[in-house]
Structure formats: structure tokens, C-alpha cells
Amino acid sequence: MDDSMNVLCIVGPTAVGKSAIAEEVALRLGGEIVSTDSMQVYRGMDIGTAKVPANERRCTYHMVDVADVNEDYSVSRFQTDARNCVNSVLESDKVPVLCGGTGLYLDAVIDDMSFPHGEVKSKARKDLEAYANQYGSQALYDMLRRRDPKSAELIHPNNVRRVVRALEMLDEGVSYATQHEGLRDRKQYYRAKIWALTLSRETLYERIEQRVDAMFEMGLLEEVQRLMGQGIKDSATASKAIGYKEMISHIEGACTLEEARRQIKQNTRRYAKRQLSWIRRDGRATWIDLDNTSSDEAVQMICADWGQRGQ
Secondary structure: OOOOOEEEEEEOOOOOOHHHHHHHHHHHHOEEEEEOOOOOOEOOOOOOOOOOOHHHOOOOEEOOOOEOOOOOOOHHHHHHHHHHHHHHHHHOOOEEEEEOOOHHHHHHHHEOOOOOOOOOOOHHHHHHHHHHHHHOHHHHHHHHHHHOHHHHHOOOOOOHHHHHHHHHHHHOOOOHHHHHHOHHHOOEOOEEEEEEEEOOHHHHHHHHHHHHHHHHHHOHHHHHHHHHHOOHHHOOOHHHOOOOHHHHHHHOOOOOHHHHHHHHHHHHHHHHHHHHHHHHHHOOOEEEEOOOOOHHHHHHHHHHHHHHOOO
């Protein structure tokens, strides 16, 4: 990719306020948003992913509502589709504003990364997935932890797809952890400027609590009930999304509604911590502390920096 091409990226933990700032930046720079959220790609997963409602979007959004909930939308497929969107925006002489909290999906777009397409499942993969279905994701994760503890430290126990891949790699004589060590040395596919938004832990956790409560008031239960009718459980990715997997458990009688609410809040807090860790490990982002900077000041800072880059 031509090194003169630039993309602007706005990242940060869930509930920090990325979408509002990204949209305002896009408006001021004459840009378009390319979502890098792994779950906003699914149609109908609106409330639980905090998707900006279509009738409230003030600029063009890409990579939102591009797959049905019964599909497994892989990072490889996302990479291809998102890059097509970025290239289209660049060809229109507009600024691609990448916004989202899924670190792997952002890296897949802006960095020179390759992924197995996974159209054909090996017997080993099928066996591992069957093991997870029978004994649970934690049992599969424990298997990885026994065989390759360093790799297990880098993968969340609920990320069955990646745990399976790490175990497959072990059988191929490669450690996921060893491969991961080289990620920082990747070449950029696009020349990207990354801005990371942050808040104090207390403020962020309070926002998460408020967001989850608001989701329930907006009809999260009804949304998940509707999606179950559309086959969300057929997707290994969509059905594992925070907010959806807990509600599915409630609907199936495994927990009460209040227990599901508490689990969503707890899992969202944990996810926010992992998001921040990912950004810090990457090391490329310029941080904006929203405890000491207003949203409007953050927008001005980002736009001013972009202007100085000759765009």
C-alpha cells in the first residue's frame, strides 16, 4: 500500500466515548467511519453492541450490519472487507476514520497480517470444537494452559476460536506465544495515526454500569430473544459476544435476569481492562485522558494534528 495513504484510528475501552468523538472528527475532516468492532458487523445486534442507531448517524459508516447473526464472520473476512472500504474512502479523497475496541480487528486492517481462511475444517479442529461443546470453553482453555501456559496467558478463556487455533499450532510445532512476540515488528499496511481515549477506572466502570442498565431499559432481553429466533446460537462468534451470551444463558434458564445483568457488567469491566492492555502493548497510540480533556478539546486536538500531517 502507498505509504502516502493515511488512516486515522480512534481506539479505547468500551464506554469511553469513542463513537461520538470519532463521528465528530469525521464530520470536521470530511471523513467516513470504518468500524473495527468485531460484533457490530452483525445485523440486529444493536443494543448489546452500543451501535449508533442508523437514524442518528451524521456521517457514512462502513463495516456495520454486514453479516447475519447465524454466520461466523472471521477476522480474515473482516480484513478483506474493511480494507476494501478504507480504499474506497481514500479513492474518494476522504479520510478513513477507523473506530472500535477490537484490537485484533484494527491491527488486521492497518498492519501486514495474514490469517488462515478456515473454509475447510481439519479433523483436529472439529475434534477440539466438539470437546469445547461437550465440556465447555474453560476445559478447552485448561488443555491449552497445561500444554502451552505462555500462549494461554495471551488468550481469553472464552475465545474458543483462538484457543483452538493455538492448540492446532502446537500440533504443527509452533507456539502462539512465540508468533505473538513478533507482532510488534509487523509492517504497516496503511500509515496510521492512532489515538487512544482513556478515563480513570472509577469513571469508566461507572459508565459501564450505566450503559448496561440502559441496555436493559432499551430492550436487550427482547433483542436477544429475537436473535435466537434468527439463529444466533449457530454462530460461534456472535453467540459469545458480551451481553448476548449472558442473556442467552438467562433465556435458557441457566441464571436469573439480575444474575445476567451482573455478569454482563463484570465481563464488560474485564473486557475494558483487556482492551487497555492491548493498546499499551501495541505502543503506537497517542493517549487522550478524558478526565482532564473535554470531548470537544479531544476532537480539536485530533483534527489539528491531522491538519499538521498535510492532509
